[in-house]
Amino acid sequence: MATAGRVTIVGGGLGGLALARILHRHGITTTVYERDGSLSARAAGGTLGLNAESGQRALVEAGLFEQFRSIARDTGETTRLLDRFGVVHFDLAYEGGIGVRPEVDRGDLRRMLVDSLPEGVIRWNVTVLSAQKSSDGRTVLTLSNGTTVVADVLVGADGARSRVRPLLSDAVPVYSGVTFIEAFLSDVDATHPEAAHLVGPGSMYALSNGRGIIAQRNGGGVIRLYFAVKGDREWAHAFGDRTDTAGTRKRLLDLFHDFAPGLRALITESEGPLVPRPINALPVGHRWERTPGVTLLGDAAHLMSPFAGQGANLALLDAADLGAALAEHSDVDVALAAYETVMFPRAHMAGRASADNLVASFDTDAPKQLVDQARTFMQRRTGHSGGPSD
Ligand SMILES: Cc1cc2nc3c(=O)[nH]c(=O)nc-3n(C[C@H](O)[C@H](O)[C@H](O)COP(=O)(O)OP(=O)(O)OC[C@H]3O[C@@H](n4cnc5c(N)ncnc54)[C@H](O)[C@@H]3O)c2cc1C
Numbered sequence: 001m002a003t004a005g006r007v008t009i010v011g012g013g014l015g016g017l018a019l020a021r022i023l024h025r026h027g028i029t030t031t032v033y034e035r036d037g038s039l040s041a042r043a044a045g046g047t048l049g050l051n052a053e054s055g056q057r058a059l060v061e062a063g064l065f066e067q068f069r070s071i072a073r074d075t076g077e078t079t080r081l082l083d084r085f086g087v088v089h090f091d092l093a094y095e096g097g098i099g100v101r102p103e104v105d106r107g108d109l110r111r112m113l114v115d116s117l118p119e120g121v122i123r124w125n126v127t128v129l130s131a132q133k134s135s136d137g138r139t140v141l142t143l144s145n146g147t148t149v150v151a152d153v154l155v156g157a158d159g160a161r162s163r164v165r166p167l168l169s170d171a172v173p174v175y176s177g178v179t180f181i182e183a184f185l186s187d188v189d190a191t192h193p194e195a196a197h198l199v200g201p202g203s204m205y206a207l208s209n210g211r212g213i214i215a216q217r218n219g220g221g222v223i224r225l226y227f228a229v230k231g232d233r234e235w236a237h238a239f240g241d242r243t244d245t246a247g248t249r250k251r252l253l254d255l256f257h258d259f260a261p262g263l264r265a266l267i268t269e270s271e272g273p274l275v276p277r278p279i280n281a282l283p284v285g286h287r288w289e290r291t292p293g294v295t296l297l298g299d300a301a302h303l304m305s306p307f308a309g310q311g312a313n314l315a316l317l318d319a320a321d322l323g324a325a326l327a328e329h330s331d332v333d334v335a336l337a338a339y340e341t342v343m344f345p346r347a348h349m350a351g352r353a354s355a356d357n358l359v360a361s362f363d364t365d366a367p368k369q370l371v372d373q374a375r376t377f378m379q380r381r382t383g384h385s386g387g388p389s390d
Pocket residue numbers: 010011012013014015016033034035036047048049126127128129157158159160161162163180226277297298299300306309310311312313314315
């Protein structure tokens with residue numbers, strides 16, 4: 001019977017860090033191998049809305065909820081759905097009080113988790129090159145620094161292209177048919193006041209006929225932009241050639257030629273580089289047979305398109321459930337089985353919702369289905385629907 005003496009975590013994203021923090025609170029030591037050289041090694045990414053029953057619950061388990069409140073924005077909950085003419089079909093205005101879904105900049109959240117861990121837990125600048133089972137049932141990790149380590153309990157929290165996943169499953173992420181071209185606007189209130197007004201304090205989605213402009217207000221006066229285009233991977237990559245920002249901007253303006261001038265201005269005014277981000281997903285319902293001493297969490301387990309807004313929330317919730325299970329059960333494999341029993345069905349449901357939302361967002365002329373869904377959701381959660389008459 002293996003016990004959780006030391007847990008090896010591959011990946012110091014939100015899920016891996018939250019697990020390390022929660023286990024630390026339970027007196028279980030961890031080592032986190034993280035490919036990035038430091039917190040500032042790459043752009044942190046955009047803003048995340050954390051749900052009460054998932055992301056926020058995990059931060060309570062991590063003992064970091066109050067700290068989270070101090071870096072979150074309630075105004076970030078505001079969500080607008082527009083058509084290509086710029087007509088608003090859904091607008092959840094800021095209602096005040098503790099948010100249903102407060103937003104936080106991903107970089108701030110990751111920093112908070114890193115700062116909550118003792119020195120030395122995170123081994124920065126170490127890429128796990130491969131993970132293999134040894135004859136005694138443990139796992140051997142080959143690291144980019146030329147060494148190998150043996151793990152009794154291994155958690156793959158290493159995202160979309162997980163090196164731990166092949167120990168459990170043959171599944172690989174598949175391109176969804178949609179690519180985001182990412183850009184941003186800075187100092188928006190002073191320099192881009194019309195864009196700031198159009199986007200508002202939270203998120204704005206303008207969707208029409210296989211195309212979308214998604215804008216999210218971040219901290220520090222930044223609006224992050226995603227120009228979503230449908231097309232096969234090669235086309236989308238050539239379309240978003242990051243060495244030719246002016247060319248990509250011109251192609252976007254052509255593609256969004258029938259969008260309202262205010263929406264097209266987001267393309268004209270966007271700051272580069274315009275980075276293509278193909279949206280990939282693991283098969284909906286991805287799962288594996290129980291394998292001694294190894295499991296996955298977050299995107300490594302259930303990568304899905306961002307159209308359900310749940311990936312980071314689920315990574316955090318996985319960490320909370322796995323941490324609690326490892327603390328509760330002295331037999332590691334009982335703990336891993338208990339975690340997977342709750343994780344598989346909820347990941348299945350979220351993966352289904354995300355795949356369906358992607359189709360609804362890009363395969364219909366108007367975002368009607370999304371508006372209906374959003375109204376139903378808000379009616380349930382807040383008692384008002386966010387419609388124009390509210
Ligand atoms: C455009 C976009 C918008 C999104 N918006 C939202 C949203 O609003 N709400 C939401 O909930 N989710 C959102 N998501 C999804 C969310 O970003 C992910 O689901 C979440 O980051 C998953 O966390 P994770 O810890 O599992 O993986 P990751 O955040 O991918 O972290 C994995 C970590 O592992 C490290 N790593 C990878 N390979 C190795 C290796 N071999 N060795 C060592 N380290 C390694 C990486 O450097 C990284 O730090 C969005 C995603 C995208 C692409």
